[in-house]
Amino acid sequence: MESGDGEVVSNKQVIFKDYVPGVLKESDMYITTSTIKLKVPEDCTNGVLVKNLYLSCDPYMRNRMRKLQGSYIAPLNPGSPVSGRGVAKVLDSRHPDYKKGDFIWGMTGWEEYSLITATETLFKIHDKDVPLSYYIGILGMPGLTAYAGFYEICSPKKGEFVFISAASGAVGQLVGQFAKLLGCYVVGSAGSKDKVDLLKNKFGFDDAFNYKEEMDLDAALKRYFPDGIDIYFENVGGNMLDAVLLNMRLRGRISVCGMVSQYNLEQPEGVHNLMSLVPKRIRMEGFLVYDYFHLFPKYLDMVLPYIKQGKIVYVEDTAEGLENAPAALIGLFNGRNIGKQVVAVSRE
Amino acid sequence: MESGDGEVVSNKQVIFKDYVPGVLKESDMYITTSTIKLKVPEDCTNGVLVKNLYLSCDPYMRNRMRKLQGSYIAPLNPGSPVSGRGVAKVLDSRHPDYKKGDFIWGMTGWEEYSLITATETLFKIHDKDVPLSYYIGILGMPGLTAYAGFYEICSPKKGEFVFISAASGAVGQLVGQFAKLLGCYVVGSAGSKDKVDLLKNKFGFDDAFNYKEEMDLDAALKRYFPDGIDIYFENVGGNMLDAVLLNMRLRGRISVCGMVSQYNLEQPEGVHNLMSLVPKRIRMEGFLVYDYFHLFPKYLDMVLPYIKQGKIVYVEDTAEGLENAPAALIGLFNGRNIGKQVVAVSRE
CATH class of the missing domain: 3.40.50.720 (NAD(P)-binding Rossmann-like Domain)
Known part of the structure; x- marks a missing residue:
């Protein structure tokens, strides 16, 4: 199933229903299952097919779920999976920078497997001595x-x-x-x-x-x-x-x-x-x-040693499984999370 | 009367009644006449006795007429003349920097004559080729x-x-x-x-x-x-x-x-x-x-030539006489003034 041999598998997804002006509710999203072929289509140059491991719940995502006037970030597409940052494993790739078996973080979908075409948001994970979920938290x-x-x-x-x-x-x-x-x-x-x-x-x-x-x-x-x-x-x-x-x-x-x-x-x-x-x-x-991506290397140079020396700690609140992702996102606005809210889709 | 020989003269004043939380009204000030000796008392070292020519009406003055929590500027004293910036002529002085006949601008009282003891707010006027009232406006x-x-x-x-x-x-x-x-x-x-x-x-x-x-x-x-x-x-x-x-x-x-x-x-x-x-x-x-007083010389170097060349103009709205000062101040908050609101107490 992770071989990237083009097998067609079922793909559980969290779908965003439609724009919500007031209070966002769990029922504004729903779980469905579709299928996906674990291979980047031939006409999809630079595409990357990934298995999602950890998904990030962030407050800014709320603003993609309303029709905001001139927002800095495009609204989500109703009827499509929620989009957000995640940590994932590459199953197949037509992108020269990523190969099968690599771990990446960046914009992905709230689903088990994603075909990522907007690959400019991706970063390859080099240091795996820290929890992988940190790449949507302290290291992201x-x-x-x-x-x-x-x-x-x-x-x-x-x-x-x-x-x-x-x-x-x-x-x-x-x-x-x-x-x-x-x-x-x-x-x-x-x-x-x-x-x-x-x-x-x-x-x-x-x-x-x-x-x-x-x-x-x-x-x-x-x-x-x-x-x-x-x-x-x-x-x-x-x-x-x-x-x-x-x-x-x-x-x-x-x-x-x-x-x-x-x-x-x-x-x-x-x-x-x-x-x-x-x-x-x-x-x-x-x-x-x-505006500060140019500082990322400098930041990682500072923070990685602090993490390894235990001088900086990072607390995550992990929801298990895509089924619990909508509640985890809603929880941010009720303060239900203690620490960084993460959804674990799979632990590899 | 301007000789500074110690003559006692009548002194019209605009008195601030008491702190006002809501809308400031003309009746929160009143006109009275006291007397003043046109000489700096002997025990008043560094004092300056001036004849006020032009008084400035500024929005910040409203905030000295309420009891503000931790304001950057002290509230006015109820029962005392309104305090504000003005242009004045020195009639008598015990301050080494100012002598009889000098023109100054700085903090003074809303009255015909003032004994100024807080002389650190005063500036001597050197360039008199421009309207003196400009020193509480474009040049102040x-x-x-x-x-x-x-x-x-x-x-x-x-x-x-x-x-x-x-x-x-x-x-x-x-x-x-x-x-x-x-x-x-x-x-x-x-x-x-x-x-x-x-x-x-x-x-x-x-x-x-x-x-x-x-x-x-x-x-x-x-x-x-x-x-x-x-x-x-x-x-x-x-x-x-x-x-x-x-x-x-x-x-x-x-x-x-x-x-x-x-x-x-x-x-x-x-x-x-x-x-x-x-x-x-x-x-x-x-x-x-x-915070920008250190820029004053640089500013004057820029703006004085512009004024003299007519490249910058300055429009004042002048109320005549202390009697009209309260209405002029109130007018700021109703937008009655067209340009910088000045009160002309005396034209010398």
Whole structure:
């Protein structure tokens, strides 16, 4: 079945039904089974036929499931498998860079086997001394996102006060660890006691709090940052951003990575305290990881030794099987995941 | 009376009554007459006794009339004269840098004569070939605000698309002219037909519109910027900012100078479209002119020749007499002023 001899096999898939303006539900996707020939068609130059091992659940995927005006990324096709990043094994290839048996990561489909034609998104996996799933986490886009968003956008300095929302997530847990390694004071917010424990005990944050237990986020931030916040790594938006704006220090920086609390709302919440930007000379900057691919080698050189030395850890939340993929994706917006949400389709 | 011989004279004053949370009204100030001895008291080392000529009405002054949490500038003292920038003539001085007959600009009181003890805010006026009132406008803080906010915060390039709100105001009219001199495409918004005419015909903006006549600001901006906005010079906040966020181009910059539409509101309006910062990689940065005083000489070297050659013009709206000062200040928030709002206390 993995021989790439052209055998036709059944292919379980997660299909995206149609665009959803408000709250995304599991029923907006469904499981089906089709068939696939495990061979790249002859007319498909550069195509790669892969067996998917691990799939990534990321908040940005929500925005491909609505009709967004002028989005940076194309919406998904209703009726087709969900598309996202994954780790896969090459079964057959007409691409000169990839051969049978290689492991790759990049854009693939939510299905057992995928014929990938947009091969420009693929990376070959060279270092297999780490869990393969890391290539959709710490060694993939979430990792580079944390690195670029923290070092490039925030211009952090030792001793600064750093606050991270959604801090136990795929990106946040890394930003916090990078900031600690640099010598910053780091506090994170998350949505459960377990996550708060993880932040304090596993990732080494100086402190952490459960935002759901705080009636007054402004007061909570004043408690954790009596002298204010130099750097805010923004993952959630809405009320949290409003409270942070009241607690920033002079010349603070806000790196806007995402606003996950807003993605299931038809109309985003209003942010009222932007006038704080003026007297405090705050810089607030949005970024996309795509602009920082040139930093990937530098990032891997930094992070791989840290992983191997145990100086940086990475927590994943793994859903087993494609059947559980829709619930895993939905769970991101309810904060159900603890750590990076991964779907294990097959363990090889 | 201007001899500084210690004569005691009557001194008309505009007194600030008390902090106002919502809409500022004329009745929150009142006119009174006290007396003043036209001599710096002996125990007042470094004091300067001045006759006030021109007083500046600026939006930031509104925020000194409320109890703001941790503001960058101290609130006014209820029962004391309104404090603000002005141009004045020195009648008596114990300060080594200023002597009788000098003209100065800086922080003074809303009254005929002031004893200035916080002399670190004062600048001596050297070039008197221009209207003296310019030193609270194009040659003072509004001028440097426009210069720093445009050149330092926006990093403008020739050919870029520049949008300015409150564009006929003290700062906006200059930003637009600087942008035109650099070779940008410049559109401004203002609140009346007269102001729009001024923008197009006097200041040389490429286009301008009356925001009060636009039911849909997003649609208006799409009409004037079909290819989007590279640089937004933010003076107003609220709905306009929300519409601008939908129309920014990739890697756009928003220089946040102020949000005058919000200053009379007890609770600022919500801004809903901040998520646009992410896919468009927008940088939004607040600034205060105080950080750019070191650029003043460079700015004056640039702007004085432009003024004398007629390449930059400056429009002032002058209220005559202290009696009209409260209405002039209130008028800023209703858009009554056309150009920089000045109060002429005396013409020497």
